[in-house]
Amino acid sequence: MKGELSDLPDDVLEDLEASSRELEKELGRYKRRVKQRYPSNSDIAEAIKRLSGYALVNPEEFPERVREALEREGFYTGLVTDERVWRIYESMVRRGALRDFLGVMGEG
Numbered sequence: 001m002k003g004e005l006s007d008l009p010d011d012v013l014e015d016l017e018a019s020s021r022e023l024e025k026e027l028g029r030y031k032r033r034v035k036q037r038y039p040s041n042s043d044i045a046e047a048i049k050r051l052s053g054y055a056l057v058n059p060e061e062f063p064e065r066v067r068e069a070l071e072r073e074g075f076y077t078g079l080v081t082d083e084r085v086w087r088i089y090e091s092m093v094r095r096g097a098l099r100d101f102l103g104v105m106g107e108g
Helices: 002-006 010-030 041-051 062-072 082-095
Strands: none
Touching: 041 062, 041 082, 062 082
C-alpha cells in the first residue's frame, strides 16, 4: 500500500491527510463516553464506614466528603443528596452498624 500512496501527486496526498484529520476530529466528538455508575445505598454506607475512621470529620462537610469518596471510586454522585447520606448514616447508627462518630444523633 505504501508504494501505491507514493505514486499519488503531493496535492492529492495533502488532501487525503487533511480529510483524515477532519474525520478523526469528527469521530472524536462522537466517541462514547464511559458512563459512571450510580452509587447504591450499600456503596454510600461503605463510604460512610471508611470516613468513620477519620477523627476530624465536620458534620457540615460530611455529605460532601461522602460524595468525594464515592467519586474517587468512579461513581456519579450528581443525584446523591445530603438527605440520602444522612438517612443512611442514621439507619446505620440505629442498627448498631456504626457508632455516632459525628455526635449528631443525641441520646433519644
